[in-house]
Amino acid sequence: MEQKETPHIKPNGVEIAETILLPGDPLRAKFIAETYLDNPVQFNSVRNMFGYTGSYQGKKVSVMGTGMGMPSMSLYSWELIHVFGVKNLIRIGTCGAIQDQMNLYDIVLAMGASTDSRYVHQYDLPGEYSxxxxxxxxxxxxxxxDEKGFPVHVGNVLSSDIFYNADSTAIEKWRKMGILCVEMETAGLYMNAAYAGVNALTILTVSDHILRNEQTTPEERQNAFTQMMEIALGLA
Structure with a gap:
């Protein structure tokens, strides 16, 4: 695959695989590369948004941080798709649960991503897009x-542009519509992938339960999130 560069991704001749894992935190990308990949080589360090390519069980796979929020995720995923030819984009991140049946460290597979973002307006669609x-x-x-026995929920998540919401009733309204959890990137990723005709999936780990005011520590997150990473790497 011919490699180019953008103002945000400069691979310096290192190949970016067709399948890439996308954590928000670039240091988590570094952890995944060093822990799970064979012979990882760094392909990006622009703005400290670290990216690496290596192999997992004999298959080439890349991993790269995306930052926080849909503008950042959408920028990096667009370039990965359109400039570097990535075909399978797998977001791995954290979320805040808002349903009673969910617990800390549970895994969420985002079948759908509702959003309060206006990102979709660029497509000038004659209706609402799912x-x-x-x-x-x-x-x-x-x-x-299922094969690994991991606790998993499949359903609709909320990709929100708002972390500190002035509307104190917003979460309850989303909860009543069956939204499992809140995060900040997936809708932008799914729109970019759909428009380009490539594959995307978000896999999340519950790091907080918003309604119960439960939270994990950074140390607990580092250890517990390995389940999510193993699922994602199995898709390579």
């Missing part, structure tokens, strides 16, 4: 989670 995952990746991820 942001959904690629079924092939979703099906494979669910099977992998």
């Amino acid at each position: 942001n959904i995952a690629s079924f092939s990746l979703l099906e494979k991820a669910k099977k992998g989670a």
Whole structure:
């Protein structure tokens, strides 16, 4: 695959694989590369948004941070798709649960991603658009989670532009519509992937329960999130 560069991604001749894992935190990308990949080589360090390519069980796979929020995720995923030819984009991140049946460390597979963002307006669609995952990746991820016995929820998540919301009733309104959890990137990723005709899936770990005011520590997150990473790597 011919490699180019953008103002945000400069691979310096290192290949970016067709399948890439996308954590928000670039240091988590570094952890995944060093812990799970064989012979990882760094392909990006622009703005400290670290990216690496290596192999997992004999298959080439890349991992790269995306930052926080849909503008950042959408920028990086667009370039990865259109400039570097990535075909399978798998977001791995954290979320805040808002349903009673969910617990800390549970895994969420985002079948759909509702949003309060206006990102979709660029497409000038004559109606409302549903942001959904690629079924092939979703099906494979669910099977992998079940085989490993991981607690997993499949459904609709909220990709919100707002972390500190002035509307104190917003979460309850989304909860009543069956939204499982809140995060900040998936809808933008799913729109970019759909428009380009490639595959995308988000796999999340519950780091907080918003309604119960439960939270994990950074140390607990580092250890517990390995389940999510194993599912994602199994899709390569």
